[in-house]
Amino acid sequence: MSIIISNKRKKSLHWKNNPKDMKKTFTFLFLFLSVVGFAQEVDLEAIHRIKQEGLNNSKVEEIAFRLTDASGPRLTNSPGYKRAADWAVQQLTGWGLKNATLEKWGDFGKGWQIEKSYAAMTAPYYFQISATPKAWTGGTNGPIAGEVTLLAIEKEEDFKKFEGKIAGKIVLVKSGANTNPTFEADASRITDKELEKMEIGRA
Structure with missing residues:
Protein backbone atom coordinates (compact mmCIF):
# COMPACT_ATOMS: atom_id res chain seq x y z
CA MET A 1 0.00 0.00 0.00
CA SER A 2 1.30 3.44 -0.85
CA ILE A 3 -0.12 6.91 -0.20
CA ILE A 4 0.59 9.97 -2.30
CA ILE A 5 -0.08 13.32 -0.62
CA SER A 6 -0.19 16.44 -2.74
CA ASN A 7 1.61 19.56 -1.53
CA LYS A 8 -1.43 21.80 -1.90
CA ARG A 9 -3.54 23.08 1.01
CA LYS A 10 -6.15 20.44 0.34
CA LYS A 11 -4.47 17.08 0.78
CA SER A 12 -5.63 14.26 -1.46
CA LEU A 13 -5.05 10.55 -0.87
CA HIS A 14 -4.65 8.12 -3.75
CA TRP A 15 -4.72 4.34 -3.34
CA LYS A 16 -2.77 2.16 -5.71
CA ASN A 17 -4.56 -0.98 -6.76
CA ASN A 18 -3.68 -3.48 -4.03
CA PRO A 19 -6.88 -5.27 -2.90
CA LYS A 20 -5.21 -7.23 -0.09
CA ASP A 21 -3.75 -4.16 1.60
CA MET A 22 -7.00 -2.23 1.22
CA LYS A 23 -8.99 -5.12 2.72
CA LYS A 24 -6.66 -5.33 5.73
CA THR A 25 -6.87 -1.58 6.29
CA PHE A 26 -10.66 -1.39 6.17
CA THR A 27 -10.96 -4.44 8.45
CA PHE A 28 -8.73 -2.72 11.00
CA LEU A 29 -10.75 0.51 10.82
CA PHE A 30 -14.01 -1.39 11.27
CA LEU A 31 -12.72 -3.21 14.36
CA PHE A 32 -11.31 0.02 15.80
CA LEU A 33 -14.57 1.91 15.37
CA SER A 34 -16.52 -1.00 16.83
CA VAL A 35 -14.39 -0.99 19.98
CA VAL A 36 -14.81 2.77 20.35
CA GLY A 37 -18.57 2.45 19.93
CA PHE A 38 -18.89 -0.20 22.65
CA ALA A 39 -16.64 1.82 24.98
CA GLN A 40 -19.07 4.77 24.96
CA GLU A 41 -22.12 3.66 26.90
CA VAL A 42 -25.24 5.78 26.43
CA ASP A 43 -27.07 6.83 29.58
CA LEU A 44 -30.64 6.66 28.28
CA GLU A 45 -32.10 7.70 31.62
CA ALA A 46 -30.06 10.90 31.64
CA ILE A 47 -31.09 11.66 28.05
CA HIS A 48 -34.75 11.10 28.96
CA ARG A 49 -34.46 13.45 31.94
CA ILE A 50 -32.86 16.13 29.76
CA LYS A 51 -35.65 15.81 27.19
CA GLN A 52 -38.32 16.00 29.87
CA GLU A 53 -36.72 19.09 31.39
CA GLY A 54 -36.47 20.83 28.04
CA LEU A 55 -39.91 19.89 26.70
CA ASN A 56 -42.08 19.98 29.82
CA ASN A 57 -40.29 22.11 32.40
CA SER A 58 -38.51 24.74 30.35
CA LEU A 97 -26.01 28.11 43.09
CA LYS A 98 -23.34 29.29 45.51
CA ASN A 99 -21.49 32.63 45.40
CA ALA A 100 -23.57 34.11 42.56
CA THR A 101 -22.40 37.71 42.42
CA LEU A 102 -21.66 40.59 40.05
CA GLU A 103 -18.01 41.12 39.11
CA LYS A 104 -16.46 44.37 37.96
CA TRP A 105 -14.54 44.07 34.71
CA GLY A 106 -12.99 47.54 34.50
CA ASP A 107 -13.72 51.26 34.38
CA PHE A 108 -16.32 51.73 31.69
CA GLY A 109 -17.66 55.22 32.27
CA LYS A 110 -21.17 56.61 32.34
CA GLY A 111 -24.25 54.67 31.40
CA TRP A 112 -27.01 55.97 29.15
CA GLN A 113 -30.75 55.60 28.77
CA ILE A 114 -33.61 57.41 27.05
CA GLU A 115 -35.79 59.43 29.38
CA LYS A 116 -37.90 61.08 26.68
CA SER A 117 -37.63 61.40 22.93
CA TYR A 118 -39.88 63.36 20.59
CA ALA A 119 -39.62 64.64 17.02
CA ALA A 120 -42.20 66.27 14.77
CA MET A 121 -42.49 68.32 11.60
CA THR A 122 -44.24 71.64 12.21
CA ALA A 123 -44.42 73.17 8.71
CA PRO A 124 -46.07 73.28 6.27
CA TYR A 125 -48.25 71.09 8.54
CA TYR A 126 -47.83 69.03 11.71
CA PHE A 127 -46.53 65.48 11.36
CA GLN A 128 -45.15 63.38 14.20
CA ILE A 129 -41.92 61.56 13.33
CA SER A 130 -40.97 58.16 14.69
CA ALA A 131 -37.35 58.57 15.77
CA THR A 132 -35.04 56.98 18.34
CA PRO A 133 -31.84 58.66 19.57
CA LYS A 134 -28.59 56.86 18.93
CA ALA A 135 -26.97 55.46 22.07
CA TRP A 136 -24.98 58.00 24.10
CA THR A 137 -26.46 60.92 22.17
CA GLY A 138 -26.41 64.07 24.27
CA GLY A 139 -29.65 65.68 25.41
CA THR A 140 -31.06 68.86 23.85
CA ASN A 141 -31.93 70.58 27.16
CA GLY A 142 -35.47 71.13 25.98
CA PRO A 143 -37.18 71.35 22.59
CA ILE A 144 -35.24 72.77 19.65
CA ALA A 145 -36.57 73.87 16.27
CA GLY A 146 -34.95 74.74 12.99
CA GLU A 147 -34.89 74.39 9.24
CA VAL A 148 -34.26 70.88 7.96
CA THR A 149 -31.58 69.97 5.44
CA LEU A 150 -31.09 66.57 3.84
CA LEU A 151 -27.40 65.72 3.69
CA ALA A 152 -27.19 63.50 0.61
CA ILE A 153 -23.59 62.38 0.34
CA GLU A 154 -22.83 59.80 -2.33
CA LYS A 155 -19.14 60.60 -2.92
CA GLU A 156 -16.42 62.75 -1.38
CA GLU A 157 -16.98 65.59 -3.83
CA ASP A 158 -20.53 66.02 -2.52
CA PHE A 159 -19.26 67.54 0.75
CA LYS A 160 -18.36 70.76 -1.06
CA LYS A 161 -22.03 71.31 -1.93
CA PHE A 162 -22.89 71.78 1.75
CA GLU A 163 -19.95 73.91 2.90
CA GLY A 164 -21.29 76.82 4.97
CA LYS A 165 -24.91 75.79 4.40
CA ILE A 166 -25.82 73.57 7.37
CA ALA A 167 -24.85 75.67 10.40
CA GLY A 168 -27.79 76.00 12.80
CA LYS A 169 -29.96 73.59 10.82
CA ILE A 170 -31.37 70.18 11.66
CA VAL A 171 -29.50 67.79 9.38
CA LEU A 172 -31.03 64.57 8.11
CA VAL A 173 -28.61 61.94 6.84
CA LYS A 174 -29.63 59.51 4.15
CA SER A 175 -29.92 56.02 5.58
CA GLY A 176 -28.38 52.97 3.98
CA ALA A 177 -31.05 50.70 5.42
CA ASN A 178 -33.31 48.73 3.11
CA THR A 179 -36.69 50.43 3.26
CA ASN A 180 -38.28 48.69 0.29
CA PRO A 181 -41.90 47.65 0.88
CA THR A 182 -42.59 43.99 1.58
CA PHE A 183 -45.73 42.06 0.80
CA GLU A 184 -44.95 38.96 2.87
CA ALA A 185 -45.64 38.56 6.56
CA ASP A 186 -42.62 38.63 8.86
CA ALA A 187 -44.00 35.69 10.83
CA SER A 188 -46.21 32.69 10.11
CA ARG A 189 -48.76 30.89 12.27
CA ILE A 190 -48.34 27.17 12.94
CA THR A 191 -51.21 25.14 11.52
CA ASP A 192 -53.31 22.68 13.51
CA LYS A 193 -51.73 19.75 11.68
CA GLU A 194 -48.24 20.98 12.53
CA LEU A 195 -49.25 21.32 16.18
CA GLU A 196 -50.62 17.76 16.15
CA LYS A 197 -47.31 16.45 14.78
CA MET A 198 -45.42 18.32 17.48
CA GLU A 199 -47.69 16.87 20.17
CA ILE A 200 -47.23 13.34 18.81
CA GLY A 201 -43.46 13.81 18.81
CA ARG A 202 -43.51 14.84 22.47
CA ALA A 203 -45.60 11.86 23.55
Whole structure:
Protein backbone atom coordinates (compact mmCIF):
# COMPACT_ATOMS: atom_id res chain seq x y z
CA MET A 1 0.00 0.00 0.00
CA SER A 2 1.30 3.44 -0.85
CA ILE A 3 -0.12 6.91 -0.20
CA ILE A 4 0.59 9.97 -2.30
CA ILE A 5 -0.08 13.32 -0.62
CA SER A 6 -0.19 16.44 -2.74
CA ASN A 7 1.61 19.56 -1.53
CA LYS A 8 -1.43 21.80 -1.90
CA ARG A 9 -3.54 23.08 1.01
CA LYS A 10 -6.15 20.44 0.34
CA LYS A 11 -4.47 17.08 0.78
CA SER A 12 -5.63 14.26 -1.46
CA LEU A 13 -5.05 10.55 -0.87
CA HIS A 14 -4.65 8.12 -3.75
CA TRP A 15 -4.72 4.34 -3.34
CA LYS A 16 -2.77 2.16 -5.71
CA ASN A 17 -4.56 -0.98 -6.76
CA ASN A 18 -3.68 -3.48 -4.03
CA PRO A 19 -6.88 -5.27 -2.90
CA LYS A 20 -5.21 -7.23 -0.09
CA ASP A 21 -3.75 -4.16 1.60
CA MET A 22 -7.00 -2.23 1.22
CA LYS A 23 -8.99 -5.12 2.72
CA LYS A 24 -6.66 -5.33 5.73
CA THR A 25 -6.87 -1.58 6.29
CA PHE A 26 -10.66 -1.39 6.17
CA THR A 27 -10.96 -4.44 8.45
CA PHE A 28 -8.73 -2.72 11.00
CA LEU A 29 -10.75 0.51 10.82
CA PHE A 30 -14.01 -1.39 11.27
CA LEU A 31 -12.72 -3.21 14.36
CA PHE A 32 -11.31 0.02 15.80
CA LEU A 33 -14.57 1.91 15.37
CA SER A 34 -16.52 -1.00 16.83
CA VAL A 35 -14.39 -0.99 19.98
CA VAL A 36 -14.81 2.77 20.35
CA GLY A 37 -18.57 2.45 19.93
CA PHE A 38 -18.89 -0.20 22.65
CA ALA A 39 -16.64 1.82 24.98
CA GLN A 40 -19.07 4.77 24.96
CA GLU A 41 -22.12 3.66 26.90
CA VAL A 42 -25.24 5.78 26.43
CA ASP A 43 -27.07 6.83 29.58
CA LEU A 44 -30.64 6.66 28.28
CA GLU A 45 -32.10 7.70 31.62
CA ALA A 46 -30.06 10.90 31.64
CA ILE A 47 -31.09 11.66 28.05
CA HIS A 48 -34.75 11.10 28.96
CA ARG A 49 -34.46 13.45 31.94
CA ILE A 50 -32.86 16.13 29.76
CA LYS A 51 -35.65 15.81 27.19
CA GLN A 52 -38.32 16.00 29.87
CA GLU A 53 -36.72 19.09 31.39
CA GLY A 54 -36.47 20.83 28.04
CA LEU A 55 -39.91 19.89 26.70
CA ASN A 56 -42.08 19.98 29.82
CA ASN A 57 -40.29 22.11 32.40
CA SER A 58 -38.51 24.74 30.35
CA LYS A 59 -38.08 28.20 31.88
CA VAL A 60 -36.63 29.76 28.74
CA GLU A 61 -39.67 31.95 28.04
CA GLU A 62 -39.85 33.27 31.60
CA ILE A 63 -36.10 33.92 31.75
CA ALA A 64 -36.17 35.76 28.42
CA PHE A 65 -39.10 37.88 29.63
CA ARG A 66 -37.30 38.85 32.85
CA LEU A 67 -34.09 39.76 31.04
CA THR A 68 -35.77 41.73 28.24
CA ASP A 69 -39.28 43.11 28.71
CA ALA A 70 -39.17 43.30 32.50
CA SER A 71 -35.66 44.80 32.67
CA GLY A 72 -35.86 47.09 29.66
CA PRO A 73 -32.98 48.08 27.35
CA ARG A 74 -29.68 46.74 28.67
CA LEU A 75 -27.06 49.07 27.26
CA THR A 76 -23.72 48.68 29.06
CA ASN A 77 -23.78 50.31 32.50
CA SER A 78 -27.39 51.42 32.06
CA PRO A 79 -30.13 51.06 34.70
CA GLY A 80 -31.74 48.36 32.55
CA TYR A 81 -28.52 46.37 32.53
CA LYS A 82 -28.31 46.68 36.32
CA ARG A 83 -31.89 45.43 36.72
CA ALA A 84 -31.24 42.41 34.50
CA ALA A 85 -27.93 41.59 36.20
CA ASP A 86 -29.41 41.86 39.69
CA TRP A 87 -32.30 39.60 38.70
CA ALA A 88 -29.88 37.03 37.26
CA VAL A 89 -27.90 36.90 40.52
CA GLN A 90 -31.09 36.59 42.55
CA GLN A 91 -32.44 33.83 40.31
CA LEU A 92 -29.21 31.84 40.28
CA THR A 93 -29.07 32.05 44.06
CA GLY A 94 -32.68 30.90 44.24
CA TRP A 95 -31.79 27.86 42.15
CA GLY A 96 -29.20 26.88 44.74
CA LEU A 97 -26.01 28.11 43.09
CA LYS A 98 -23.34 29.29 45.51
CA ASN A 99 -21.49 32.63 45.40
CA ALA A 100 -23.57 34.11 42.56
CA THR A 101 -22.40 37.71 42.42
CA LEU A 102 -21.66 40.59 40.05
CA GLU A 103 -18.01 41.12 39.11
CA LYS A 104 -16.46 44.37 37.96
CA TRP A 105 -14.54 44.07 34.71
CA GLY A 106 -12.99 47.54 34.50
CA ASP A 107 -13.72 51.26 34.38
CA PHE A 108 -16.32 51.73 31.69
CA GLY A 109 -17.66 55.22 32.27
CA LYS A 110 -21.17 56.61 32.34
CA GLY A 111 -24.25 54.67 31.40
CA TRP A 112 -27.01 55.97 29.15
CA GLN A 113 -30.75 55.60 28.77
CA ILE A 114 -33.61 57.41 27.05
CA GLU A 115 -35.79 59.43 29.38
CA LYS A 116 -37.90 61.08 26.68
CA SER A 117 -37.63 61.40 22.93
CA TYR A 118 -39.88 63.36 20.59
CA ALA A 119 -39.62 64.64 17.02
CA ALA A 120 -42.20 66.27 14.77
CA MET A 121 -42.49 68.32 11.60
CA THR A 122 -44.24 71.64 12.21
CA ALA A 123 -44.42 73.17 8.71
CA PRO A 124 -46.07 73.28 6.27
CA TYR A 125 -48.25 71.09 8.54
CA TYR A 126 -47.83 69.03 11.71
CA PHE A 127 -46.53 65.48 11.36
CA GLN A 128 -45.15 63.38 14.20
CA ILE A 129 -41.92 61.56 13.33
CA SER A 130 -40.97 58.16 14.69
CA ALA A 131 -37.35 58.57 15.77
CA THR A 132 -35.04 56.98 18.34
CA PRO A 133 -31.84 58.66 19.57
CA LYS A 134 -28.59 56.86 18.93
CA ALA A 135 -26.97 55.46 22.07
CA TRP A 136 -24.98 58.00 24.10
CA THR A 137 -26.46 60.92 22.17
CA GLY A 138 -26.41 64.07 24.27
CA GLY A 139 -29.65 65.68 25.41
CA THR A 140 -31.06 68.86 23.85
CA ASN A 141 -31.93 70.58 27.16
CA GLY A 142 -35.47 71.13 25.98
CA PRO A 143 -37.18 71.35 22.59
CA ILE A 144 -35.24 72.77 19.65
CA ALA A 145 -36.57 73.87 16.27
CA GLY A 146 -34.95 74.74 12.99
CA GLU A 147 -34.89 74.39 9.24
CA VAL A 148 -34.26 70.88 7.96
CA THR A 149 -31.58 69.97 5.44
CA LEU A 150 -31.09 66.57 3.84
CA LEU A 151 -27.40 65.72 3.69
CA ALA A 152 -27.19 63.50 0.61
CA ILE A 153 -23.59 62.38 0.34
CA GLU A 154 -22.83 59.80 -2.33
CA LYS A 155 -19.14 60.60 -2.92
CA GLU A 156 -16.42 62.75 -1.38
CA GLU A 157 -16.98 65.59 -3.83
CA ASP A 158 -20.53 66.02 -2.52
CA PHE A 159 -19.26 67.54 0.75
CA LYS A 160 -18.36 70.76 -1.06
CA LYS A 161 -22.03 71.31 -1.93
CA PHE A 162 -22.89 71.78 1.75
CA GLU A 163 -19.95 73.91 2.90
CA GLY A 164 -21.29 76.82 4.97
CA LYS A 165 -24.91 75.79 4.40
CA ILE A 166 -25.82 73.57 7.37
CA ALA A 167 -24.85 75.67 10.40
CA GLY A 168 -27.79 76.00 12.80
CA LYS A 169 -29.96 73.59 10.82
CA ILE A 170 -31.37 70.18 11.66
CA VAL A 171 -29.50 67.79 9.38
CA LEU A 172 -31.03 64.57 8.11
CA VAL A 173 -28.61 61.94 6.84
CA LYS A 174 -29.63 59.51 4.15
CA SER A 175 -29.92 56.02 5.58
CA GLY A 176 -28.38 52.97 3.98
CA ALA A 177 -31.05 50.70 5.42
CA ASN A 178 -33.31 48.73 3.11
CA THR A 179 -36.69 50.43 3.26
CA ASN A 180 -38.28 48.69 0.29
CA PRO A 181 -41.90 47.65 0.88
CA THR A 182 -42.59 43.99 1.58
CA PHE A 183 -45.73 42.06 0.80
CA GLU A 184 -44.95 38.96 2.87
CA ALA A 185 -45.64 38.56 6.56
CA ASP A 186 -42.62 38.63 8.86
CA ALA A 187 -44.00 35.69 10.83
CA SER A 188 -46.21 32.69 10.11
CA ARG A 189 -48.76 30.89 12.27
CA ILE A 190 -48.34 27.17 12.94
CA THR A 191 -51.21 25.14 11.52
CA ASP A 192 -53.31 22.68 13.51
CA LYS A 193 -51.73 19.75 11.68
CA GLU A 194 -48.24 20.98 12.53
CA LEU A 195 -49.25 21.32 16.18
CA GLU A 196 -50.62 17.76 16.15
CA LYS A 197 -47.31 16.45 14.78
CA MET A 198 -45.42 18.32 17.48
CA GLU A 199 -47.69 16.87 20.17
CA ILE A 200 -47.23 13.34 18.81
CA GLY A 201 -43.46 13.81 18.81
CA ARG A 202 -43.51 14.84 22.47
CA ALA A 203 -45.60 11.86 23.55
